[in-house]
Amino acid sequence: MASLWDLSKRNPFSYPLQSKTQERKIACASPTPEEHSCEFGSAKYYAICGFGGILSCGLTHTAVVPLDLVKCRIQVDPAKYKNIFNGFRVTVREDGFRGLAKGWAPTFIGYSMQGLCKFGFYEVFKVMYSNMLGEEYSYLYRTSLYLAASASAEFFADIALAPMEAVKVRIQTQPGWANTLREGVPKLMQAEGIKGFYKGLPPLWLRQIPYTMMKFAAFERTVEFLYKHVVPVPKSELSKPKQLVVTFAGGYIAGVFCAVVSHPADTVVSKLNSDVGSTPVQAAKELGMKGLWKGLGPRIIMIGTLTALQWFIYDSVKVAFRLPRPPPPEMPESLKA
Numbered sequence: 064m065a066s067l068w069d070l071s072k073r074n075p076f077s078y079p080l081q082s083k084t085q086e087r088k089i090a091c092a093s094p095t096p097e098e099h100s101c102e103f104g105s106a107k108y109y110a111i112c113g114f115g116g117i118l119s120c121g122l123t124h125t126a127v128v129p130l131d132l133v134k135c136r137i138q139v140d141p142a143k144y145k146n147i148f149n150g151f152r153v154t155v156r157e158d159g160f161r162g163l164a165k166g167w168a169p170t171f172i173g174y175s176m177q178g179l180c181k182f183g184f185y186e187v188f189k190v191m192y193s194n195m196l197g198e199e200y201s202y203l204y205r206t207s208l209y210l211a212a213s214a215s216a217e218f219f220a221d222i223a224l225a226p227m228e229a230v231k232v233r234i235q236t237q238p239g240w241a242n243t244l245r246e247g248v249p250k251l252m253q254a255e256g257i258k259g260f261y262k263g264l265p266p267l268w269l270r271q272i273p274y275t276m277m278k279f280a281a282f283e284r285t286v287e288f289l290y291k292h293v294v295p296v297p298k299s300e301l302s303k304p305k306q307l308v309v310t311f312a313g314g315y316i317a318g319v320f321c322a323v324v325s326h327p328a329d330t331v332v333s334k335l336n337s338d339v340g341s342t343p344v345q346a347a348k349e350l351g352m353k354g355l356w357k358g359l360g361p362r363i364i365m366i367g368t369l370t371a372l373q374w375f376i377y378d379s380v381k382v383a384f385r386l387p388r389p390p391p392p393e394m395p396e397s398l399k400a
Contacts, residue, residue, distance in 0.1 A: 173227025
């Protein structure tokens with residue numbers, strides 16, 4: 064059986080584009096191999112992609128902890144926290160400005176692990192599924208390929224995230240329960256056992272998998288659209304800083320779609336982790352249709368900015384480490400005939 068590295072060399076998303084019988088030049092001129100620090104699809108390539116995921120998710124989610132805290136409190140107790148501005152005022156009045164940082168440690172650890180799996184495994188699954196489909200089908204059904212690869216990656220990423228997410232939500236939404244990660248972990252273990260850390264995993268999958276599918280597919284197709292119809296020159300002729308601007312724009316557009324698609328499940332996760340003994344169905348019924356959409360405004364702002372910054376950081380890591388960064392996929396010659 065061919066190794067993943069061997070498969071990646073024949074992958075239509077690799078750089079340069081190759082088939083099993085010949086190597087064809089793509090429309091955009093490629094840099095010389097010496098400019099890249101490693102081969103596309105090598106172990107080093109995937110390791111650096113995973114590192115980029117750690118930075119992109121860990122840093123960005125930690126930076127927006129205050130907004131996330133208020134959003135969770137609006138979802139769990141809308142009577143007390145009426146809107147985003149009221150939520151900030153009430154939180155600062157009761158806990159001071161330090162209270163806005165509650166849950167930063169589980170957020171940083173949890174989302175760093177999630178980012179490692181999300182971005183690292185996405186690159187792996189994209190190569191695997193593409194080679195299963197072949198060059199022509201990979202191009203024709205590339206949106207479905209992006210969706211499948213991102214969903215597979217997020218399945219494992221959420222398993223890594225769930226324990227820290229459970230602690231984070233309790234710290235943020237249950238006053239007096241715990242103030243730090245060191246207090247929260249043993250307290251949760253004593254009260255609910257290991258199951259308590261994974262109680263929110265099913266609704267987390269329901270929230271994060273659609274979110275990630277939208278995040279990656281919308282980003283890939285948006286960037287492809289921008290380079291084809293908006294940017295006046297090929298990607299290879301664009302400077303690295305300008306390429307990163309395109310990345311940021313594509314990430315923000317994708318983030319808006321992500322927020323809307325995943326918001327109801329996000330509300331259920333917040334409610335579930337704050338109510339001991341409840342189930343996803345019970346939480347959804349208690350919230351009602353209107354309650355499921357509480358906090359959407361701040362979440363659009365948070366997720367739009369977050370997603371744009373994540374893609375920007377991730378692509379910047381690739382630039383800094385001189386990884387291969389293929390141009391948007393182009394139609395194979397066999398389909399042009």
